Amino acid sequence: MIPVCEPxxxxxEKEYVGQCFDTNWISSAGEFIKKFEDGFSEYCGVRHGVACSNGSTALHLAVESLGIGKGDEVIMPDFTIISCAKSILQSGAKPxxxxxxxxxxxxxxxxxxxxINSNTKAIMVVHLFGHPCEMDEIMQIASEHNLKIIEDCAEAHGAEYKGKKVGSFGDVACFSFYSNKIITTGEGGMVITNSDEIAERLRLLRNLAFTEPRFVHHDFGYNYRLTNVQAAMGVAQLENIDNFVKARINNAKSYNEFFKNSDLVRTPICREGSKTVYWMYSVLLNQHDRDDVMNKLNEKGIQTRTLFYPMHMQPLLKEKGLVDENERFPVSEDLWKRGFYLPSSSSLTMEQIKFISETLLGVLNGNTN
Known part of the structure; x- marks a missing residue:
């Protein structure tokens, strides 16, 4: 089976993790944590990096670090993972x-x-599947209305908008280092920011809000720390991030070449001036049943995954009264119904891409032999 994505x-990685064991620094202190934070934030062109336990906790820390809470609203895309909405709700605000x-x-x-209304405090943008958002227009809107910008870059390590790395536009930006991301620490995340004040707040919140004297608390925090072992993996991964990004881009170019003459498959565009890193190579079927096609690919040894289930369709969010039943989200619904991921690992070979592409086109053209 060709996996949809693998690290x-x-x-x-083994060498640096071994150093953690050799020195007994295996918990949330140790030299690799700062190395990883400094190295990754520098890579993104931002002054501060605050490592945490995963991408979801990064989002929660980001929202809370901006002072967003009860009575506030945060605008976000309907088509994304539930963690985005959850982070806003956890902070007492409304997505x-x-x-x-x-x-x-x-x-x-x-x-x-x-x-936008008087309760709006921030815009959360998600650089979906490694495709940068239209940041000039979004930043202009934020400036006009005095809104904060939270960038969700969980799928966009190394992506650029007009020559500038995503994650360097907003007040805060969040990354995930889950095992299927462009670089991984197994589980892990990071919030980056150019603000000294926000960085200090982030570090406080991720560590149970400990201050001096210890165990005397003036605020609640969270146990959202990253371990030195995970950070050691991150340092090793960061040394190869340019190679991983290049591989994803080349894989996408190869897929595009196979599909360029077919009217049966569509992919998201990469706007001029943007550098898309293709965390996942995603396709939209023009006339076939998605589930049937995915099942046939699975039978051929090709693993796939559906795209995100839109927020306005989520049962939990409906139960909480967060969805206006009269409002329509036609694009999000269409993407969910017709789209899925193809295998997208950095280690994918040209032979595998050829097999996947030709198999998909064969299925779409009625040839399942």
Missing amino acids: TLTGK VFIDVESDTWNIDPKKIREK
């Missing part, structure tokens, strides 16, 4: 959902303005 651990663009699948800036 590439061919660098110094407000926006449909996405039909060509990029990212949050539609034109629809953001329609949702």
Whole structure:
């Protein structure tokens, strides 16, 4: 079976993790944590990095670090993972959902303005599948209305918008280092920011809000720390991030070449001036039953995954009264119904891409032999 995504651990991961065991620094203190934070934030062109336990906790820390809470609203895309909405709700605020663009699948800036009111405090943008959002327009909207910007870059390590790394535009930006991400620590996350004040707040919140004297608390925090062992993996992965990004881009170019003459498959566009890193190579079927096609690919040894289930369709969010039943999100619904991921690992070979592409086209053209 060709997996939809697997980590590439061919660098110094074992060596650096071994150093943690040799020195007994295996918990949330140790030299690799600062190395990873400093190295990754520098890679993104941002002053501070605050490592944490995963991408979901990174989002929660980001929202809380901005002082967002009860009575506030945060605008976010309808088409994304539930962690985005959860992080807003955890902080006591209300997520407000926006449909996405039909060509990029990212949050539609034109629809953001329609949702801004006196309770709006921030916009959460998600650089979906490694495709940068339209940041100039979004930053202009934020400036006009004095709104904070939270970037969810969990799928976009190394992506760029007009020559600038994603994660360097907002007040805070969040990354995930889960095992299927472009670089991984197994589980892990990071929040980056250029603000000294926000960075201090992030470090406080991730460590149970410990201050001096110890165990005397003036605030609640969370146990969201990353371990030195995980950070050691991150340092090793970071040494190869350019190679991983290049591999994903080359894989996407190869897929595009196979599909360029077919009207049966569509993919999100990469806007001029943007560098897309293709965390997952995602396709949209024009006329076939998605589940049937995925089952046939699975029978051929090709693993696939459906795209995200839209927020406005989530039973839990409906139960909480967060969804207006009269509001329509046609693009998000369409992407869910017709889209899925193809295998996208950095280690994917040209032979595998050829097999996957030809098999998919064969299935779509009625040839299942």
